[in-house]
Amino acid sequence: MTTGTLPRRTTTARPPLPSTLRSGVLRGGAELRMFFRSKEAVLFTFSFPAIILLLLGSINSGEATEGVPMSRVLTASMIAYGILSTAFINIGVGIAADREDGSLKRLRGTPVTAGAYFTGKVILVAVATVAEVAVLLAVGVLAFDLDLPTEPGKWLTFAWVLALSVIACTLLGIAASALTRSARSAGAVLNVPVLALQFISGVFVYVGSLPKAMVDVAAFFPVRWMAQSFRAVFLPDSMAAGEVAGTWQLGTAALVLGAWCVVGTVLCLLTFRWTDRRAG
Amino acid sequence: MNAIEVHGLRKTYGANTAVAGVDLVVREGEVFALLGPNGAGKTTTTEILEGYRERDGGEVRVLGQDPATAGRHWRAELGIVLQTATDSAELSVRETVRQFAGYYPDPRGVDEVIELCGLTAKAGARISSLSGGQRRRVDVALGIIGRPRLLFLDEPTTGFDPEARRQFWDLVRALAREGTTILLTTHYLDEAEALADRLAVIAAGRIVAEGTPFTVGGRDTAPATVTWTDVSGAHEVRTVDPVGAVTNLARRGPVSGLQVRQPSLEDIYLDLIGAKA
Incomplete structure (x- = not known):
């Protein structure tokens, strides 16, 4: 530290406060750097779905049905896992960590708004999810001969399913962060619903082979509709016959995912807090 | 005000x-x-x-x-220097200070603050690689970046070595002068x-x-302790008038080990x- 005198503050009026958007973009840049520089985040949050896809796809080398290999079905379904990982788990663990390590408290002591903080998280989720989906599709194309759809309609479906899925998972991740006691436990706690729902929603196994009771329960949660809609995008339409209702049910998927966005928003508003009350 | x-x-x-x-x-x-x-x-x-x-x-x-x-x-x-934050571990010192500068309407210069906090040599280092005392300086930097x-x-100054504490005191005095x-x-x-x-x-x-x-708790008016040794042995006197006591001693002859201790x-x-x- 130096002992020199500091320049005097000017007595004129101060410039206006930075906008929430500007602060949010700044925060987003920091979030991205922190995420992609963290070995834990890159390995467990980002790479894990692709590793699981490689393993499951290689193990299930046979056909699902209709001459379509199971690995291709898995690739489509596991985009849902990618989003769960980079949106739901990433946000749930990330906010718990921010609360624990003092990030939130420090930001609370600055002019940064809650909106700017969440803008930063949204930027992180958006970039990480796009990269995640790209990696999963690359694994599908390179390892399992996945054909990417050529019809614009399929990509339009992909875009809105992706958007609704990311929004719902992010909001639910923010809400779930309030339930976790520490960043360390958050990863374990959040993985329970993520893994369980994927089993009963036909992500890890072919949906046609699941007991009816399971898929009925799964119908209440977003994961089944995410996976089903991504299958609608990346599998031939003849495969719809293997689904629960015998069709892709994209309208229902939109309604359920939209409803979870609303539920997630309400839960966020009810549960978010800047600091950990338990820390006293 | x-x-x-x-x-x-x-x-x-x-x-x-x-x-x-x-x-x-x-x-x-x-x-x-x-x-x-x-x-x-x-x-x-x-x-x-x-x-x-x-x-x-x-x-x-x-x-x-x-x-x-x-x-x-x-x-x-406001500037707030927190006690126990361990955030931003994966960012460099300069990246972190620059980020927070952007949250304020009229921030100090990023490099100016890094220099003031004695972090110039560590500006490019990840925060996770810093020592406890250096980490604390980052906290201070983030506290003053918004002017x-x-x-x-x-x-x-918890975790500072004696030299770093003295330097930190100089920084506080400079901020106070401002x-x-x-x-x-x-x-x-x-x-x-x-x-x-x-x-x-x-x-x-x-x-x-x-x-x-110098006045808190009656420090300025509390009795001082005067100790000395003379031919008759060691003496200790508590008095509100240590100057008077010493003057008296000077008249009485040679003493050794004279000490006046204010609380x-x-x-x-x-x-x-x-x-x-």
């Missing part, structure tokens, strides 16, 4: 009363130290002033506003004595004494918090 005004502040956690009627005035431009043992209510009081906690009773004005309802413009004029009118320093009001909580009495214009001692949720480092701030402090029975 007063930077901080507190009247009858109270805060309870369940059956435990953390703050039991604190009155406090910190004038603008002043370095004010809040001393007290752990659990005395220091952190609760400062966190209410910083807007982190809600109070149960009393009046609080910080830079003219009530922290419970003050908004972003108010926060832009605050009022700076809260919560035990800022007109920044500083509320300092510390365990180090020499730090309070070196930096504070005024200080208060808090114990069991109450302010038990207030004054300058130190530590003596006064330990007395005030009841650590000395």
